[in-house]
Amino acid sequence: MKSCLIADDSPVVRLMIRRLLEAAGYHVREVPDGAQALAACQKDMPDVILLDWRMPVMNGLEFLIRLRRLPGGGGPCVIFCSVESDPGMIGRALASGANEYVMKPFDREILAGKLSLVGAV
Amino acid sequence: MTPGKLEIVARLCLMRTGRRLDTSVPERAAARLGIVARREGYGSVDDLLLALRTSEAERLAWPVVEGLTAFERGFMEDPKVLKQVARRILPHLAGIKGDNPVRIWCAAAGSGQDPYSLAILAQEAAARMGGGFQVEIYASDLSVKGIERARTGIFSHFEIQKGLSARQMIDHFQPVEGGWQASSSLRDMIRWRRVNLFSDTPGSMRFDLVVCRGILPQMAAHVRPTAVVNLALSLAEDGFLVLGRWEGEGEADLAPALLPLPGLDGIYTRNPAFRTLEV
Structure with a gap:
């Protein structure tokens, strides 16, 4: 079974993403910030990471940069899910190693489409 | 009701x-x-x-x-068919057209996602090939209001995220009030006009590529052959017709005018026998 880590400080967003991914057959873990996401990855590297940008303790971009430096950290497919919609910031996320980017708010169709684009479903 | x-x-x-x-x-x-x-x-x-x-x-x-x-499609729908267009058909057409533009007719443009997707694919193909080939896209639809809206190139926050990769979105669109707008270079590639596939006969222009997806299955059985013939007559001699994947499968209506291109899904050429009949 493929695994996914959702890093988002909003329980509502985590629940929406969890439902979609569980329906697609993923084993899902959730964390509310980047530091806990990093710890979760060090323990068990997921196949896919859905990542918020603005989170307490460690933001999504800092997490992503640290993740990609970890042994095996190049493996997970990372999709940013953020309210940031500035093209410069989206470009920065992609240049830092994100595979895709979803702007909030989004619906199930958008998220499913992005997962399909990166070959995660 | x-x-x-x-x-x-x-x-x-x-x-x-x-x-x-x-x-x-x-x-x-x-x-x-x-x-x-x-x-x-x-x-x-x-x-x-x-x-x-x-x-x-x-x-x-x-x-x-x-x-x-009125119907709405996402960007880059049916990616397998579009990949064939981008990797096989466009480079082939660019090779045979030389300095002349490759002419594309997007025959059911809906809310605009299909012609803009084709424009993006053409720009990406040109970049891969080191530039140097021109593409003109003629987009048509039944709906005047749909065309007016599609011509602006503005798509909502939700529409822009359906089908495009984030890279394609930021490379080809800019945020504007009410959504994201296609770059002027994309908009300049596309010319818009109203065409009713049911009643309008083909004009004098011939196209190297005609893309008509999602409409033929909605047409009544007795009018579909006429629409197919009109699409075929719009093709240049060596042109290609792209239908939605599976739209042409088992379609006896296509047979007199079109032949499936071996090894490619949803892509057709004019039947040489049909060409003779036309003369």
Whole structure:
């Protein structure tokens, strides 16, 4: 079974993403910030990471940069899910190693489409 | 919405566009007619349908038909077919056209996602090939309002995220009030016009590539052969027709005019025998 880590400080967003991914057959873990996401990855590297940008303790971009430096950290497919919609910031996320980017708010169709684009479903 | 009222508008759509209205969900037709009724200044769908039986009928017929048959696609729908266009068809056409532009007709542009997707694919193909080939896209649709909207190149926050990669979004669109707008270089590639595939005969222009996806399956069986012939007549001698994946499978209607291209899904060329008949 493929695994996914959702890093988002909003329980509502985590629940929406969890439902979609569980329906697609993923084993899902959730964390509310980047530091806990990093710890979760060090323990068990997921196949896919859905990542918020603005989170307490460690933001999504800092997490992503640290993740990609970890042994095996190049493996997970990372999709940013953020309210940031500035093209410069989206470009920065992609240049830092994100595979895709979803702007909030989004619906199930958008998220499913992005997962399909990166070959995660 | 009663079956009788649904039958009236379904017949209107069939007569004007050759398309069969999906009557399986009456609520959907009622919701669409509600939008038309408000726009045309009527208090309810019933008032609108009553007016369709008066001297207002001719003025209202097209707004009703356009409202009922409007359709929306995502960007880059049917990626396998589009990948063939980008990797096989466009480079081939660029090679044989030389300095002349590759002419593409997107025959059912809907809300615009298909022609803009083709423009993006053409720009990406040109970049891969080191530039140097020109593409002109002619986008048509039945709906004047749809064309007016698509011409702006503005897509909502939700629309822009359906089908495009984030990289394609930021490379080809900019945020504007109300959504994201296609770059001027994309918009400049596309020319818009209203075409009714059911009743308009092909013009004098011939196209190297015709893309018509999602419409033929909606057409009534007795009008589909005419639409197919019109599409075939619009093709240049060595042109290609792209249908939606599986849209041509088992279609006897296609046989006289078109031949499937071996090894490629949803892509057809003109039947040489048909060419002889045309002469």
